[in-house]
Structures are given as C-alpha cells and as structure tokens.
Amino acid sequence: MTTTLQDCRALDAQDPLAPLRAHFTLPPGVIYLDGNSLGVAPKATAARVADVVTREWGTDLIQSWNTASWFDLPQRLGNQLAPLIGAGQNEVVCTDSTSINLYKVLSAALNIARKDSPARRRIVSERSNFPTDLYIAEGLCKERGLELVLVEPEDIAAALTTDVAALMLTHVNYRTGAMHDMAAITAAAHAQGILCVWDLAHSAGAVPVDLNGAGADFSIGCGYKYLNGGPGAPAFVWVHPRHASRFWQPLSGWWGHAAPFAFTPDYQPAPGITRYLCGTQPIISLSALQCGLDVFTAAEALGGMAALRTKSLALTDLFIQLVEERCAGHGLGLATPREHARRGSQVCLTREYGPHAPPLRGSLPPKGAVTALGRPVAGDSGAYAIVQALIARGVIGDFRKGDGGNGPHKDILRFGFTPLYIGFEDVWNAVEHLRQILDTAQWQRPEFNRQHAVT
Amino acid sequence: MTTTLQDCRALDAQDPLAPLRAHFTLPPGVIYLDGNSLGVAPKATAARVADVVTREWGTDLIQSWNTASWFDLPQRLGNQLAPLIGAGQNEVVCTDSTSINLYKVLSAALNIARKDSPARRRIVSERSNFPTDLYIAEGLCKERGLELVLVEPEDIAAALTTDVAALMLTHVNYRTGAMHDMAAITAAAHAQGILCVWDLAHSAGAVPVDLNGAGADFSIGCGYKYLNGGPGAPAFVWVHPRHASRFWQPLSGWWGHAAPFAFTPDYQPAPGITRYLCGTQPIISLSALQCGLDVFTAAEALGGMAALRTKSLALTDLFIQLVEERCAGHGLGLATPREHARRGSQVCLTREYGPHAPPLRGSLPPKGAVTALGRPVAGDSGAYAIVQALIARGVIGDFRKGDGGNGPHKDILRFGFTPLYIGFEDVWNAVEHLRQILDTAQWQRPEFNRQHAVT
Numbered sequence: 001m002t003t004t005l006q007d008c009r010a011l012d013a014q015d016p017l018a019p020l021r022a023h024f025t026l027p028p029g030v031i032y033l034d035g036n037s038l039g040v041a042p043k044a045t046a047a048r049v050a051d052v053v054t055r056e057w058g059t060d061l062i063q064s065w066n067t068a069s070w071f072d073l074p075q076r077l078g079n080q081l082a083p084l085i086g087a088g089q090n091e092v093v094c095t096d097s098t099s100i101n102l103y104k105v106l107s108a109a110l111n112i113a114r115k116d117s118p119a120r121r122r123i124v125s126e127r128s129n130f131p132t133d134l135y136i137a138e139g140l141c142k143e144r145g146l147e148l149v150l151v152e153p154e155d156i157a158a159a160l161t162t163d164v165a166a167l168m169l170t171h172v173n174y175r176t177g178a179m180h181d182m183a184a185i186t187a188a189a190h191a192q193g194i195l196c197v198w199d200l201a202h203s204a205g206a207v208p209v210d211l212n213g214a215g216a217d218f219s220i221g222c223g224y225k226y227l228n229g230g231p232g233a234p235a236f237v238w239v240h241p242r243h244a245s246r247f248w249q250p251l252s253g254w255w256g257h258a259a260p261f262a263f264t265p266d267y268q269p270a271p272g273i274t275r276y277l278c279g280t281q282p283i284i285s286l287s288a289l290q291c292g293l294d295v296f297t298a299a300e301a302l303g304g305m306a307a308l309r310t311k312s313l314a315l316t317d318l319f320i321q322l323v324e325e326r327c328a329g330h331g332l333g334l335a336t337p338r339e340h341a342r343r344g345s346q347v348c349l350t351r352e353y354g355p356h357a358p359p360l361r362g363s364l365p366p367k368g369a370v371t372a373l374g375r376p377v378a379g380d381s382g383a384y385a386i387v388q389a390l391i392a393r394g395v396i397g398d399f400r401k402g403d404g405g406n407g408p409h410k411d412i413l414r415f416g417f418t419p420l421y422i423g424f425e426d427v428w429n430a431v432e433h434l435r436q437i438l439d440t441a442q443w444q445r446p447e448f449n450r451q452h453a454v455t
Numbered sequence: 456m457t458t459t460l461q462d463c464r465a466l467d468a469q470d471p472l473a474p475l476r477a478h479f480t481l482p483p484g485v486i487y488l489d490g491n492s493l494g495v496a497p498k499a500t501a502a503r504v505a506d507v508v509t510r511e512w513g514t515d516l517i518q519s520w521n522t523a524s525w526f527d528l529p530q531r532l533g534n535q536l537a538p539l540i541g542a543g544q545n546e547v548v549c550t551d552s553t554s555i556n557l558y559k560v561l562s563a564a565l566n567i568a569r570k571d572s573p574a575r576r577r578i579v580s581e582r583s584n585f586p587t588d589l590y591i592a593e594g595l596c597k598e599r600g601l602e603l604v605l606v607e608p609e610d611i612a613a614a615l616t617t618d619v620a621a622l623m624l625t626h627v628n629y630r631t632g633a634m635h636d637m638a639a640i641t642a643a644a645h646a647q648g649i650l651c652v653w654d655l656a657h658s659a660g661a662v663p664v665d666l667n668g669a670g671a672d673f674s675i676g677c678g679y680k681y682l683n684g685g686p687g688a689p690a691f692v693w694v695h696p697r698h699a700s701r702f703w704q705p706l707s708g709w710w711g712h713a714a715p716f717a718f719t720p721d722y723q724p725a726p727g728i729t730r731y732l733c734g735t736q737p738i739i740s741l742s743a744l745q746c747g748l749d750v751f752t753a754a755e756a757l758g759g760m761a762a763l764r765t766k767s768l769a770l771t772d773l774f775i776q777l778v779e780e781r782c783a784g785h786g787l788g789l790a791t792p793r794e795h796a797r798r799g800s801q802v803c804l805t806r807e808y809g810p811h812a813p814p815l816r817g818s819l820p821p822k823g824a825v826t827a828l829g830r831p832v833a834g835d836s837g838a839y840a841i842v843q844a845l846i847a848r849g850v851i852g853d854f855r856k857g858d859g860g861n862g863p864h865k866d867i868l869r870f871g872f873t874p875l876y877i878g879f880e881d882v883w884n885a886v887e888h889l890r891q892i893l894d895t896a897q898w899q900r901p902e903f904n905r906q907h908a909v910t
Contacts, residue, residue, distance in 0.1 A: 025509070025513040025514075027513070027514045027515075027516070030516075032516065034516065034517050037517050038512075038516055038517045038520075040513070040516065041508060041509070041512050041513040045508055046505060046508045046509050046513070049504055049505070049508050049739065050501060050504070050505060052686075053496060053500055053501045053504050053685070053743070054480070054496070054501050056686075057493075057496050057685055057686055058480040058482070058495070058496040058501070059480075059482045060482075061482070061485075061487065061489065061493055061495065061851065062489050062492050062493045062851065062853070064686065065686075070686060070687075096551070096552070096555070096734075097551070097708070097733060097734025097735055097736070098734055098735070099706065099708030099709065099710075099733045099734030099735075100551070100555060100706060100708070100733055100734055103705070103706055127720060131709055131712075131718050131719065131720060132708045132709035132734060134720050134721075134722070135707045135708055135709060135712065135722035136706070136707060136708060138707065138721070138722050139703060139705050139706070139707035139722065140705070142703070143705055150720060222735075224735070230508070230512055230737075230738070230739055231507075231511075231512055231519065231520075231525060231737075231738035231739065232525075232735045232736045232737045232738040232739075232741070233737060234737060235734070248594060248597070250558070250594050250595070250598055251554065251555060251558055251591070251594070252590045252591060252593065252594035253552070253554030253555070253587045253590055253591060254554065254586055254587035254590060255554075257586075257590065263586050263855070263856070264586065265582060265586060265589050265605060266589075266593070267589070267590035267593050267594065278552060278554045278555055279551075279552025279553055279554030279555055279587060279690070280552055280553070280554075280677075280679070280686075280687045281552070281687045282685075282686075282687045282688060282689060282737040282739075282740030282741075283685070283686035283687040283740070284504065284685055284686065284687075284737075284739050284740045284743055285737030285738070285739045285740040285741075286687070286737075286740075288508070288739055396516065396517065398517070400718070401718070
C-alpha cells in the first residue's frame with residue numbers, strides 16, 4: 001500500500017514532537033535537509049546573542065567574567081549536553097573546534113596506551129572517516145613516528161591487533177549515514193588493549209548515544225550540526241573519568257590550569273575534564289550554542305532523545321520508501337543502511353558515474369550526462385545537477401563526490417533529517433520535488449531557480 | 456606647573472582622534488581603564504552580529520559559507536589586521552585562541568630551528584611572561600624532551616646561547632606595561648641562530664608594531680583586548696613568509712588543507728599562512744571581531760597607529776604626572792617605564808606588601824592594612840582594596856597580585872589607556888577618584904558602591 005500526502009499529514013498531526021518546530025527559524029519556502037551540515041537557528045538565539053553583546057559585554061564588560069559566569073560556560077554547556085551522549089556531570093566541556101579537541105584526546109589516548117606498551121605504534125581508522133579527523137591523526141603520527149592505518153568498515157575488526165594504540169572512528173559516517181555499534185566495537189578494541197576515540201559529529205543530538213554505557217574512552221563532537229549551535233559553534237570533548245586526570249593533553253593553556261587566576265609560571269592541570277580546556281573561549285559563539293542545547297532540554301518533556309530517535313527513523317524510513325516508490329527508474333541507489341541499528345539520521349542516495357553510469361532522463365545517449373553548467377559530459381552521474389535543481393526549488397540537501405578511489409564509483413545526494421524541525425509532509429514534498437526534477441529532466445536546466453519552484 | 460582639569464578638557468578639544476570615541480558603547484558613569492583586558496563594544500557590533508544570526512545563518516543557512524564568505528573570514532580579517540602589526544597581505548589569519556596559535560607557531564619554530572641543529576634544546580622566555588604562554592611552552596618541552604628557560608628581562612641577552620632554538624617573548628608585559636625593543640632583540644637572537652616568537656596580546660592596536668621591519672619569525676596575538684573584538688574573540692597568527700610554507704604546524708585540520716573540499720584522506724597543507732588554520736571557526740564571534748578592526752580602518756584617515764601612539768603616550772604621561780602630583784604620600788610606586796620607547800599603553804602602579812609595606816591612610820599602625828573585606832591584616836598592600844574602591848566609583852582598572860617569588864613584593868594596580876575611546880578628562884577624573892579614595896581612606900569601606908560614586 002503506497003503512502004500518500006494525506007498519510008504524511010496525518011503523521012504530522014499525531015507527532016508528539018511537532019511543537020518543537022516552533023523553537024526554530026525556518027526560512028519560508030525551504031525544506032531544510034542539511035541540518036547534518038549546519039543546523040537551523042533557534043528562535044531564542046538572536047535575543048541571547050544580542051544580550052551578550054549589548055548587556056554582558058557592552059555594559060558589564062569584564063565584570064561578566066564573574067557576573068555572567070563566562071568563565072565556566074564550557075563546563076555549564078558540557079553539563080547540559082552530557083545527557084544527550086550518555087556522559088555524566090562534569091565529564092564534558094564545550095570548547096574549541098572538533099579538530100582541536102581530537103588532537104587533545106588522541107594525544108592523551110596515545111600517551112595512555114603507549115605508556116606501558118611502546119610497541120603499540122598504530123592508530124586505526126576508517127578510510128571514509130571525515131578527512132579532518134584523518135589529517136589530525138596523520139599529523140600526530142608524523143610528529144611521533146607512528147603509523148595511521150586506514151581500513152574499510154568491514155575490515156575494522158581484523159585491524160584490531162596488539163600493535164594498535166588507538167581506534168579512532170566517527171560513530172555515524174558523514175557520507176553514508178551508516179552507524180557503528182559503539183558498544184560492540186569498543187569491547188572488541190578493549191579486548192586487544194586498544195583505546196577508542198569516538199567522533200560524534202553526526203550523532204550528538206541525532207541519535208541516542210551512551211558513551212559510559214559503551215565504556216568508550218574519549219569522545220569529541222560538533223556544536224553546529226544537530227545541536228544547532230550556529231556556524232562554526234564551539235565543539236565538545238568528553239573523556240572517561242578513568243582517564244580524565246591521567247595525562248596532560250598537549251594544548252595546556254591557562255583555562256585548563258588548576259588555579260587559572262594564580263598566574264603561576266608552572267602548569268598544574270585542573271582535575272578531570274577541565275584540563276581539556278586551553279585558551280580563552282569565543283563567548284558570543286559559545287553563548288549561542290546554549291540556545292541549541294536549550295531545545296533538547298525542552299524536548300526532555302516530550303520523550304527526549306528516545307522520542308527523537310523514533311521520529312528520525314520514521315522520517316528516514318519514509319524518505320527511502322517514497323523515493324523507491326515515486327522515483328523508480330532513474331538509477332538512484334541507497335548508500336544508507338536499511339537496518340535501523342546501523343542508520344544515523346540522514347539518507348544518502350547514489351548515482352553511479354563513469355562508464356557504467358545508469359541512464360538518466362534528459363542525458364545524452366548512450367551514457368552522456370551533463371555538468372552543472374548544462375554541458376554534456378559522458379559518464380557524469382548527474383547527481384550534482386540534481387542536487388542543484390533541488391536547491392533551486394528550496395529543498396536543501398548536499399552533494400558529495402564519489403571518491404574515485406577504491407570505493408564504488410558513486411556520487412552521493414545527501415539528505416539530513418532533523419526530527420526537531422522536519423515533519424512528514426516535508427519528506428513528502430522533498431520527494432515530490434525530486435520526482436518532478438527527474439521525470440521532467442529539470443536537472444538539466446540550471447537557470448531553473450527558487451522563485452519558480454516553491455510549491 | 457601643575458595640570459588642571461581645564462587643561463585636560465583643552466587637550467580633549469584639540470584631540471584629532473576624539474571622533475573615534477563615537478564608534479563605541481561606553482556605559483554611563485564608567486571610566487574604563489581595562490581595555491587591555493577586554494576592549495569595549497563597538498557600536499556596530501550588535502547590528503553585525505544580529506545580521507549574522509538572523510540573515511546569514513537564519514535565512515541563508517549553509518549557502519552563507521559562500522555567499523557571506525564565511526569560509527575565508529580568517530584570511531579577510533587577517534588582511535584587515537595586517538597593517539596594524541607591520542605584516543603584509545596574506546600573511547595573517549584570525550583564528551582559534553592565542554594559546555592554540557602559540558602552540559602552532561612554537562611547534563613550527565622548534566621544527567625549523569632544530570632541523571639542522573638538534574643540539575638546540577632550549578626555549579627561552581621571560582619569567583613574568585603571561586602564564587598561558589609559559590604553559591604552552593612547558594607542554595611542548597615536556598612532549599619533546601626540551602627545556603624551558605625562564606629569565607628576568609635584563610638577563611635575556613645573556614640567555615641567547617647557541618643551544619637555544621626559540622626565544623618566546625610578549626612584546627608588552629601584561630603586568631608592568633614594559634615594552635621590549637622587538638627589532639634589537641630579534642637581531643640579537645638571529646645572530647645566535649635563534650628564532651623569535653612574539654606575542655602581541657598587549658601590542659596589537661595599542662602600539663605600532665612592525666613585524667616585517669623587525670625581521671620577526673612568528674607572531675600571535677589576541678582579538679579581545681585593544682582590538683575590541685568581543686569576549687574571547689578569535690586570536691591571530693602571523694608567520695614570516697620565509698617560514699610560512701616550510702613545515703606543517705601540528706594542528707593540521709581541514710581548514711589548513713590545500714583543497715579543503717576535495718575531502719582527500721591525505722593532508723596536503725595549503726601554501727602560506729592558510730596552513731595555520733585548523734578546524735571550522737566560530738563565525739559569530741569571528742564576525743564581531745571585524746567590527747573592532749573596522750574602527751582601526753576608520754582611524755587611518757585620522758593618522759592611524761602613529762596618531763594613536765602619540766595620544767596613548769600623552770594619556771599615560773598625564774596619568775603618571777597626575778598621580779605623582781595629586782596622590783603623593785600614599786606609597787604608590789610606578790612599575791611601568793617612564794621612557795616612551797619602553798612603554799606600552801598601560802600604567803601600572805604598585806603598593807609594596809609584607810614587612811616593608813609603606814603606611815597608607817586608614818591602615819592599622821604600624822604596618823597594618825586591611826583586606827578587601829575590611830579586616831585588618833598587617834603587611835597587606837591595600838592595592839586590592841583600592842582597586843575595588845575605584846571600581847565602586849566606576850573607574851575600572853584591575854589588580855594583579857605580586858608574585859611573592861623572586862621579584863619585589865609589590866602588588867599592582869593596572870590601568871589600560873585605549874586612545875580610541877579614552878580622553879584626557881577621563882584621566883583627570885580617574886586620578887581624582889584615586890586621590891579621594893586615598894585621602895579619605897575610602898579604600899577601607901567595601902560597602903561604598905557605584906551608586907554613590909559617580910561624580
């Protein structure tokens with residue numbers, strides 16, 4: 001039995017989380033399926049930021065370090081975030097960028113793992129991990145004479161040998177939306193004496209995470225995706241209490257000092273997660289992050305992350321179903337796992353490129369396609385042009401080029417589904433736009449723009 | 456001939472930079488002499504930040520990475536800042552925190568200096584350098600098995616031996632306001648094959664700096680003091696072009712990649728200063744920094760940094776003169792050099808503590824003083840209580856505890872003079888408040904608060 005627009009509207013009408021949408025600014029005419037790249041603005045943020053600029057900074061000036069508690073904002077936000085990721089109180093701080101926090105925890109992981117086992121000379125990660133994670137690991141390996149080993153997801157288990165110091169994985173893959181079993185992989189790593197570093201960039205606020213339940217060692221993540229903290233919002237870092245006070249992280253700045261205002265020339269790290277702070281934080285951006293976290297606090301009364309997960313899976317199930325029902329015959333594949341336990345909160349469609357690119361309506365025979373500029377190029381997947389046509393209609397997803405390397409030659413059309421503000425009718429409309437674009441070969445016409453498109 | 460209030464008003468009337476004050480939000484009843492800790496808010500910032508939140512983020516969402524040029528904001532702000540510090544175009548980026556930028560450049564300096572001279576195992580710095588700089592250096596030394604040597608300012612020259620890799624100094628001392636001769640010290644270090652890292656936290660926007668003219672190697676600095684970028688504003692980093700492309704800095708994140716959107720698994724550093732970027736930046740805070748820099752751009756037409764320096768010296772000269780004329784007999788000393796070439800844009804007064812603490816009106820005989828809570832404690836300098844009494848009157852300076860170590864036992868009353876928004880009558884009034892507090896022993900009465908104090 002096929003699903004109809006009326007069915008989708010009925011699902012929205014029954015959605016217990018629907019009131020959360022009112023917490024956000026959603027531009028008119030836009031179906032925003034890119035919250036996995038940059039979350040939308042909470043309505044509260046503009047006023048909060050204005051207050052920080054005009055009152056806390058403008059009027060109260062340096063006194064706000066105390067009166068507005070600027071100084072412990074990283075810890076306060078960390079405590080607010082903690083329940084979303086299965087962390088305890090005083091185990092998380094919001095600070096710096098994801099890349100920098102990864103450098104801190106990966107350094108600490110290497111120090112701890114190699115202290116008694118210097119033969120552990122490897123970091124294992126996934127080849128399709130988000131590149132900046134690989135760059136940071138590569139830099140550390142270069143600095144310390146270690147080796148970064150990159151494997152495919154199915155080869156992770158076999159790579160966990162006793163010469164490995166740390167396993168560094170992103171919980172939900174940024175390209176495919178595939179989710180790892182954090183508890184099982186952590187246990188397998190620990191069985192070999194390997195420490196686990198989890199990047200939650202596409203998990204925090206998107207799927208329930210239980211860092212302590214999984215026995216994870218270190219974790220970092222991003223404030224500007226599902227947490228809706230604003231462009232480039234400060235990131236977060238969590239360290240299991242069994243490790244948090246064991247080593248200095250190398251970015252040992254004054255905010256991580258045991259007595260930051262004693263101004264002593266020697267560094268004495270603060271106990272616990274506070275030593276993972278470094279320098280003075282960008283207070284305006286950090287304050288904006290709080291508004292994103294406040295929506296999750298409000299969501300607690302409606303079922304919290306468990307309810308958000310239920311809705312997220314319903315949204316992504318529906319999107320997959322509708323694409324397969326209504327966009328069949330256009331050579332679209334599915335990169336995201338169908339199995340719920342292995343899926344994050346995004347769906348990635350594929351179009352193959354190269355000599356085996358499937359036909360696409362409007363493309364040049366036999367395998368010609370067009371670039372974004374409308375010029376025919378044989379073997380182009382057409383995926384970029386389709387995403388551009390969707391954006392022109394107000395359906396914001398994004399395009400990821402196939403890696404052209406060892407993986408399959410597939411370009412990716414990526415769609416994030418944030419259950420805080422995306423509804424079932426949005427899913428229907430997004431697929432309907434996609435269907436129209438494919439059926440009428442509108443993806444060939446870059447001049448087609450948003451003003452004609454909002455329906 | 457003593458200076459009068461009328462003289463100060465005449466100086467303000469003749470001040471060519473006086474119009475710049477209108478660019479800032481100054482709370483009524485406040486004389487803000489703490490711009491060396493946190494600069495005041497430019498009037499333009501609130502609207503700029505609101506636009507970033509509501510339009511760039513709220514409405515345009517991810518498109519703003521391109522349409523609002525978020526992605527190259529670190530470079531654009533760096534180029535705007537460059538003339539203030541004697542840097543060329545495309546030599547500076549605004550990013551991350553001062554501590555993190557120091558880690559980047561100090562790592563690079565060590566790599567370069569030690570590449571052909573592994574016997575260079577020392578970093579030399581000043582014992583009274585800002586502690587976070589020392590902590591970062593200490594961490595790097597610990598990590599690499601090197602030695603951090605801390606000396607007094609007068610011993611720097613003797614410490615520049617051929618086993619030193621890098622000399623790391625803050626150009627203007629945060630406690631005393633004493634300024635180093637950057638060109639002379641850099642030349643002395645280079646003569647021994649030592650690279651120089653200059654922290655401009657209390658220099659950028661405060662005094663003219665000529666990094667290229669001095670032949671400096673690396674520099675970092677702060678956005679939230681004299682640059683008025685907002686609380687915890689992103690910092691900056693400059694690397695001389697002769698070094699910029701030579702080594703990876705260790706925080707090798709995707710924003711420093713030669714092709715950040717190619718998402719290749721291998722790190723390829725961008726040419727030049729761009730490789731000193733790491734992760735995604737806090738765009739709201741970074742945008743606010745631009746408003747601070749815009750005031751310096753506006754100041755160009757009024758004579759720029761040279762005119763600001765002339766006024767800064769006139770303000771600090773006047774403050775010293777008035778304190779000595781009007782507050783004599785209260786045991787106040789001067790930590791800041793009288794010589795213009797050695798003075799930054801702040802003045803630090805001292806009060807000795809311990810058994811030789813000079814008498815202070817209202818203190819217990821023979822050497823009793825009081826704590827901030829008004830309880831008599833023999834040997835207290837009284838400096839903290841004096842600063843609190845000034846703050847209660849709306850004169851915002853700050854207190855720095857004497858180090859109690861090798862240096863003289865002197866507490867510091869610190870006053871920053873930002874010529875962008877401080878005038879000569881402000882200086883008169885600040886000293887008049889100080890005089891009243893000392894003459895009437897009001898520093899003994901913590902209940903004295905601002906509402907009684909604005910005169």
